[in-house]
Amino acid sequence: MPDNRKVTASREENAAYMNQVLPVKDSFDIIQRDMLIGGRMASFYFIDGFTKDEVMLKIMDSLFKVTQENMPADATQFSRECIPYVEVDILGDFDDVLRNVLSGVTCLFIEGYEACIAIDCRTYPARSVEEPDKDKSLRGSRDGFVETIVFNTALMRRRIRDPHLIMEMTEVGDTSRTDVAICYMGDRVDQELLNTVQQRIKSIRTDDLRMNQQSLAECLFKRKWYNPFPKFKFTERPDTAAACLLEGKVVIMVDNSPSAMILPTSIFDMIEEANDYYFPTLTGLYLKFSRTLITIMTVFLTPVFLLFMQNLNWLPKAFDFVAVKDMVNIPLIFQLLILEIAIDGLRLAALNTPSMLSTPLSVIAGLVMGEFSVKSGWFNAEVMLYMAFVAVANYTQPNFELGYALKFMRLQLLILTALFNWVGFAAGCIIVIISLCFNKTLSGRNYLNVKLN
Known part of the structure; x- marks a missing residue:
């Protein structure tokens, strides 16, 4: 040094x-x-x-x-x-x-x-400013953050021409000395939250930020491994970051990272996306409501289906058609767990598949996983249908970490329901509620935006 x-x-x-x-x-x-x-x-x-x-x-x-x-x-x-x-x-x-x-x-x-x-006549290698693949908007701007922090702050400054917009630059990491920008509106920000963020960043003692923004997030707030819900909201859209700044929130930018970290965070912030603001009020409310409903269904659809299959006498006659009609060669719980892992396997395969081959391979995988897996007797058609809905519904909300947190909640609900029937299902629901209510974030509030002591 x-x-x-x-x-x-x-x-x-x-x-x-x-x-x-x-x-x-x-x-x-x-x-x-x-x-x-x-x-x-x-x-x-x-x-x-x-x-x-x-x-x-x-x-x-x-x-x-x-x-x-x-x-x-x-x-x-x-x-x-x-x-x-x-x-x-x-x-x-x-x-x-x-x-x-x-x-x-x-x-x-x-x-x-x-x-x-x-x-200071430096220039950094940087890709062109383009819309992020994950966080797209139907009517919004088509630009997105890149890996150069100066470009990212300029994209937000372009949208907010106000002298109260402050961007503090600091460094984190004894070896990497990574640039970190704390962005906020001086006349709107929660001063208690801002002071907390500034003090925590200054008190970080680490050799480097190997994974840039993720390493900074772990240094700022030590998460508990048993609560998978994310502590921060991330976005790759400068219009979303600018809107959050105008709402009085704090945005943290890290050099070499094409996304912004937004504080404070609640469950309602997590399920929001840019499309909610680019449509009329009624349309935006409908989009929020439908996304919230689908998010809840991704957690409870398959566990509720398993619970009714274990207790067919609970099933109303009007819904007799949802019962499994074919012979069950493999217990339903194992079918659901195998498909949960298989869907993640297909997702990982898609990430590593060359773009020119992704479409034909996806069609082949869909045919094999769909038709032939049912005919072979491994899976029932009803299980395939509900898991297909869950797999597609996970993409209705943009937050990748929240998607996996909901997946883990669904898995524990499935396992508890299979082991202890309705008692396990009730216990699993309580665990989901407790995980949300006691998921303390950096601002000292939980996901329901309630102050925790």
């Missing part, structure tokens, strides 16, 4: 220390460029691939025109008079210098100046 050593007026000493700390000779992309500016020796340090070549050519062209008679007295005056660029800073600590160099900033040492001149 770099120490608090100060930059000296000797370029040779500064360059020697930089070459001692940085692997200039061993790493091809860390470059030292020595040149003569106004009769004095100077050294540039920068990362190849992070610097805008056209901008640096223009800056160097201006520096070559500086004569010995026109050399300013100090680095601050030099940056004002001789560097025709906007983002220029003066650094006096090697810790700041090394952090800037490794972040892509070009740093300049000049003989006789007891400071380093940092020229």
